[in-house]
Amino acid sequence: MAILTLVFSYLSRVSIPNYASWLLIALLIWRFFQVGTSQGLSCIVGNPSLVTKVYVPRYLIVLSNNLANFIGSSLEFLVLLPLLVWWGVGLTVYALILPFLLILEFLLVFALSLSLSALNLKYRDINQVWEIALQLGFFLSPIVYSASIIPARFQLYYSLNPVTRLMEAGREIFLDKRLPTPFDAGVILSSIILFLALGLLIFGRLEKRFAEEL
Numbered sequence: 001m002a003i004l005t006l007v008f009s010y011l012s013r014v015s016i017p018n019y020a021s022w023l024l025i026a027l028l029i030w031r032f033f034q035v036g037t038s039q040g041l042s043c044i045v046g047n048p049s050l051v052t053k054v055y056v057p058r059y060l061i062v063l064s065n066n067l068a069n070f071i072g073s074s075l076e077f078l079v080l081l082p083l084l085v086w087w088g089v090g091l092t093v094y095a096l097i098l099p100f101l102l103i104l105e106f107l108l109v110f111a112l113s114l115s116l117s118a119l120n121l122k123y124r125d126i127n128q129v130w131e132i133a134l135q136l137g138f139f140l141s142p143i144v145y146s147a148s149i150i151p152a153r154f155q156l157y158y159s160l161n162p163v164t165r166l167m168e169a170g171r172e173i174f175l176d177k178r179l180p181t182p183f184d185a186g187v188i189l190s191s192i193i194l195f196l197a198l199g200l201l202i203f204g205r206l207e208k209r210f211a212e213e214l
Contacts, residue, residue: 021089026143026167032073033163040113041120052211062113070106094173107192114199118206162191
């Protein structure tokens with residue numbers, strides 16, 4: 001965060017108020033997503049004994065992995081609150097929305113992890129593909145720059161990224177001191193429903209061959 005703040009706020013002259021706070025909110029949301037999906041992707045492959053020797057519903061392996069990441073990310077956000085106060089960003093009642101925002105991101109991560117963990121067992125190269133996708137996703141999300149720089153003709157497509165909407169919602173409750181917009185909530189909830197349905201479908205179809213693939 002310190003390096004990115006130095007580069008973009010001072011050297012590149014980014015004119016965003018409270019840039020360090022603005023940046024850290026998005027970084028923590030991105031880290032939650034990046035670590036959660038990366039670990040979720042490998043949780044089935046990384047626990048062969050739970051799949052081949054002990055019977056447990058396999059989705060619980062993914063769920064427990066994501067819950068561990070959820071707890072870790074929640075602790076990181078607890079560190080954010082005193083930092084915001086230290087940087088002069090006063091906390092309001094809207095900060096109470098943070099737990100609900102984290103739960104929504106957890107559901108999004110879990111939904112994607114279902115698909116990724118099952119596909120990774122069948123196609124082992126998907127791990128490298130997802131790493132590249134995450135690198136692209138970092139720069140395609142408004143973490144170090146404002147979404148306002150995106151050309152108008154691409155704004156609608158750009159705004160449909162659920163991680164972008166989570167970042168904007170986090171900035172709204174802490175920096176703008178207001179509720180997330182209905183558009184933010186709509187995109188996030190629609191994405192969760194879509195990816196969860198897709199994840200359950202893919203996971204359910206491939207689960208029968210997990211032991212053989214291992």
